[in-house]
Amino acid sequence: MKKVKKVLGSIFIFLLIMVGIFLIYVNDDSNAEDVALTALESDDLIQVVGEDPLYFSPKNKASKEVGIIFYPGGKVEYESYAPLMRQLAENGYSVFLVEMPFGLAVFDIDAAGDVMMEHPEVTEWYLAGHSLGGSMAAIFAGNDPNHVDGLILLAAYSTADLAETGLPVLSIYGSEDTVLSKESVEEYRSMLPVNYVEFIIEGGNHAQFGNYGEQDGDGEALISPLEQQQVTVEEVTRFIEQAELSPR
Numbered sequence: 054m055k056k057v058k059k060v061l062g063s064i065f066i067f068l069l070i071m072v073g074i075f076l077i078y079v080n081d082d083s084n085a086e087d088v089a090l091t092a093l094e095s096d097d098l099i100q101v102v103g104e105d106p107l108y109f110s111p112k113n114k115a116s117k118e119v120g121i122i123f124y125p126g127g128k129v130e131y132e133s134y135a136p137l138m139r140q141l142a143e144n145g146y147s148v149f150l151v152e153m154p155f156g157l158a159v160f161d162i163d164a165a166g167d168v169m170m171e172h173p174e175v176t177e178w179y180l181a182g183h184s185l186g187g188s189m190a191a192i193f194a195g196n197d198p199n200h201v202d203g204l205i206l207l208a209a210y211s212t213a214d215l216a217e218t219g220l221p222v223l224s225i226y227g228s229e230d231t232v233l234s235k236e237s238v239e240e241y242r243s244m245l246p247v248n249y250v251e252f253i254i255e256g257g258n259h260a261q262f263g264n265y266g267e268q269d270g271d272g273e274a275l276i277s278p279l280e281q282q283q284v285t286v287e288e289v290t291r292f293i294e295q296a297e298l299s300p301r
Contacts (some may be wrong), residue, residue: 083265085132092135092264099142105152106168107135109142119293120147120175121205122165124158124186126263131156133263134183136278140286146293147175158182158189165193169200179293181205183262184232188212194220203296205289207262208233210241221296222249225288227257227281229272252288257281 095101100110106122121141125131131152142148149168154160165180180201182190187209194201195213203221204211208230215222222245226233256275260268262285264278274281 083129083133083268085130085135086264086266089133089135089264092139093132099139101135101139106149106164107131107138107152109135109138109148109150111142111145111147113145118147118174118176119145119179119297120149120168120172120177121179121181121289122149122151122168122190124151124164124180124182124190125153125156126183126208127158127185128156129183129263129265133265136264137262137282137285140282141289144286144290146179147172153186158186162189162192163196165190165201166197177202177297179203179205179296181207181289182209183207184209184259191215194218203293205292207285208259210234210238211244212241214244216244216246218246220246221292221299222246223289223292224249224251225254225285227254227259227261227272227274229256229274230259231272232259232268232270250292254281254284257284 093101093107098112100112102108102110123134123138125134131150134150138148138150151164151168153164169178178201180190180194182188187206188211191204191206191211192213194204195215195218198215198218198220201220203223204215206222206224208226258274259271260266261274261278261281
């Protein structure tokens with residue numbers, strides 16, 4: 054009996070240690086910089102409402118029927134992507150920035166479905182994500198391709214097989230990105246439709262799609278975060294416009 058109690062006590066202590074390690078990990082996020090927090094403020098062009106998701110609503114209603122749902126990168130405060138979201142909204146898109154449990158999109162892959170249900174006024178949906186968020190967005194798109202009009206991968210790749218879906222896909226990453234596994238990009242390229250679009254931002258790195266500072270293991274960017282995000286917005290806008298001209 055004493056041996057059983059000793060074993061159970063050891064298991065209990067081990068579980069406590071594991072829970073402690075997990076809690077430390079999930080609470081050790083990359084924090085949003087001041088420029089990102091400033092981008093959360095509403096102005097004459099963009100109204101920012103809600104918390105989860107953060108809704109960047111363009112006051113120019115001409116293109117509000119086109120929505121973009123964004124999954125943040127792993128362990129990154131979702132507010133870090135506010136500058137990029139605001140720039141997309143300034144082009145007339147309704148943009149929804151989702152907060153993930155524990156900062157990990159793997160715990161809420163289907164978050165986009167809730168956003169879609171809550172906003173029936175949006176008639177076209179583009180799903181986007183950075184790094185881990187992009188890969189999880191791809192899984193959602195693969196599970197429900199008929200409700201997604203396009204997929205945008207920022208420094209990410211798809212492990213979901215989208216090859217036969219006909220889904221428009223845009224893949225963007227920086228030339229100086231040393232976090233994204235180029236081997237995995239090549240390995241999973243066959244998962245994408247043959248007409249997918251790939252764009253490499255010269256001088257861009259992994260972290261500068263958001264505003265959360267430097268990321269461990271990343272390459273040194275040769276351009277500013279603002280420049281990288283501006284190029285991203287230009288390519289995303291071009292991609293959506295092209296997708297609208299060539300519906301599935």
